[in-house]
Amino acid sequence: MTAHASTTTVSWSEANARRLARQGLAAGSAVRPTSPSGAVAAMLGAHAQVLSAAELSVGLRAPGVTRADVRTALWADRTLVKAFGPRGTVHLLAAGDMPLWTGALSAVPSGAGPFSTDARMTPDQVEAVLVAVGDALDGAELTIDELSDEVVGRTGPWAGDLVMPAFQGMWPRWRQVLHLAGHRGALCYGPNRGRKATYTAPGVTPLPGPEALAALVGRYLHAYGPATSAHFARWLAAPRGWAGQLFASLAGEGAIEEVVLEDCGPAWVAAGDTGFGAAPARGVRLLPYFDAFAIASRPRERLFPGAAHQRALAGGQAGNFPVLLVDGQVAGVWHQRRSGRRIAVTVEPLAELGAGRLRALEEQVARVGEVMEGTATLSVGEVTVGAHA
Incomplete structure (x- = not known):
C-alpha cells in the first residue's frame, strides 16, 4: 500500500486477499469459523433459496462442519434462522444477528414495487397485514395456505384477492409484503411439514433503524471492504442515493474511513480498519451456487476476469454458476450430480491446471463430499449444465 495525501491506496489483490481471509476462504488461514453460525455471520448471510448450496457455503468455510451440523443449528439449536435477508431473498442468518438484520432491513426505503396499480395495497393495508402476520405466527408454525x-x-377479503402473478396462477394480494414481514421481524421459516414449508415468528426485537444500519454498514465493510456506497446499495437492493447519504452520514460521524481502491477510486472501510497484508490470495477453492463471496465482492470484473466474465456470469449476474477460484479469482465453473452417497463433481477450468493445483482441487472435491455427507469424485471437463434460474 502507498499513501497519497493521507488517503490509503489499496490494491485489488490486497482487498481480495483480506476478504477471503475474513471468511475463512484463504488457503492456510489461521482464523476460520468454527461453527455454522460463525461462518454465516462472517459472510453476512448464506443465500438459501437452494438450501443445499447454503449448507455447502457454510461447510466450505468451517472445518469439520457438515450439512447435518447446519441443519442442527437451524432446526434444533436455533443458532441459525432461515429468513428473508439482503435483496429480499431467502438466507440463513445467524440468530444472534437477527435484531441487527430486522432493524436494518426494515429501515431500507422501498419503492412502489413491480405490481400493477390495482394490485397494490395502501400504507394502512400494508400495516394491517404485517400486524396480522405477526399475530398469526406468534407461537405457531403455519404453511403458506394456513x-x-x-x-x-x-x-378482510381484499387481502385475499388473487391479483399477484405467480408461477402457475395468481397469489393473494397480501403476499406482496411477505418479505417485508420478514424484514420487520414478524416472520421467518419454520421446519418443513412434509414437503411444505412453514413460517413462524422469530421472536426478535429489531434494533432501532439508525443503530442497525450503522452496524450493518460496519459489518459489510469488514467482510467486503473497501467498498463504495453503490456497491452496498447493489448488495442490499437499496436506492443508490439513499445509500450515498447513509455513507456520508457515517463518514461525518467518523464511523467509516475513506481509502482509494484500485479500479474503483474512493471507497470506504470501517474506521481504523486500514490494515492489509501484502501477500496475494493463493490456493484453489470451490464455491457453490449463490455463494455470498461471489455475489458481494466488487469490482466484479476483477473477481471474474477475462473469459470468466462470459463463462461464469449469467447476463452479468453472479451466483447462477458454482465457481472455481484459483488464487482468489474465478477461473472456471463446476457442477455436482448426486446418486445416493456418490457425488460426481465436474470442474471446467478456463485454463490448464498444473499438478499442484490439481491436487488442491482434489482436496476441495473431497471436502465437498465431507460437507454433503457422501463420497465425491472429480472429473475435469466441460460443464454442460446451464445457469441456475
Missing part, C-alpha cells in the same frame, strides 16, 4: 387464511380472516 397463514393466508389467517391474514384474510384478520384483515
Whole structure:
C-alpha cells in the first residue's frame, strides 16, 4: 500500500486477499469459523433459496462442519434462522444477528414495487397485514395456505384477492409484503411439514433503524471492504442515493474511513480498519451456487476476469454458476450430480491446471463430499449444465 495525501491506496489483490481471509476462504488461514453460525455471520448471510448450496457455503468455510451440523443449528439449536435477508431473498442468518438484520432491513426505503396499480395495497393495508402476520405466527408454525387464511380472516377479503402473478396462477394480494414481514421481524421459516414449508415468528426485537444500519454498514465493510456506497446499495437492493447519504452520514460521524481502491477510486472501510497484508490470495477453492463471496465482492470484473466474465456470469449476474477460484479469482465453473452417497463433481477450468493445483482441487472435491455427507469424485471437463434460474 502507498499513501497519497493521507488517503490509503489499496490494491485489488490486497482487498481480495483480506476478504477471503475474513471468511475463512484463504488457503492456510489461521482464523476460520468454527461453527455454522460463525461462518454465516462472517459472510453476512448464506443465500438459501437452494438450501443445499447454503449448507455447502457454510461447510466450505468451517472445518469439520457438515450439512447435518447446519441443519442442527437451524432446526434444533436455533443458532441459525432461515429468513428473508439482503435483496429480499431467502438466507440463513445467524440468530444472534437477527435484531441487527430486522432493524436494518426494515429501515431500507422501498419503492412502489413491480405490481400493477390495482394490485397494490395502501400504507394502512400494508400495516394491517404485517400486524396480522405477526399475530398469526406468534407461537405457531403455519404453511403458506394456513397463514393466508389467517391474514384474510384478520384483515378482510381484499387481502385475499388473487391479483399477484405467480408461477402457475395468481397469489393473494397480501403476499406482496411477505418479505417485508420478514424484514420487520414478524416472520421467518419454520421446519418443513412434509414437503411444505412453514413460517413462524422469530421472536426478535429489531434494533432501532439508525443503530442497525450503522452496524450493518460496519459489518459489510469488514467482510467486503473497501467498498463504495453503490456497491452496498447493489448488495442490499437499496436506492443508490439513499445509500450515498447513509455513507456520508457515517463518514461525518467518523464511523467509516475513506481509502482509494484500485479500479474503483474512493471507497470506504470501517474506521481504523486500514490494515492489509501484502501477500496475494493463493490456493484453489470451490464455491457453490449463490455463494455470498461471489455475489458481494466488487469490482466484479476483477473477481471474474477475462473469459470468466462470459463463462461464469449469467447476463452479468453472479451466483447462477458454482465457481472455481484459483488464487482468489474465478477461473472456471463446476457442477455436482448426486446418486445416493456418490457425488460426481465436474470442474471446467478456463485454463490448464498444473499438478499442484490439481491436487488442491482434489482436496476441495473431497471436502465437498465431507460437507454433503457422501463420497465425491472429480472429473475435469466441460460443464454442460446451464445457469441456475
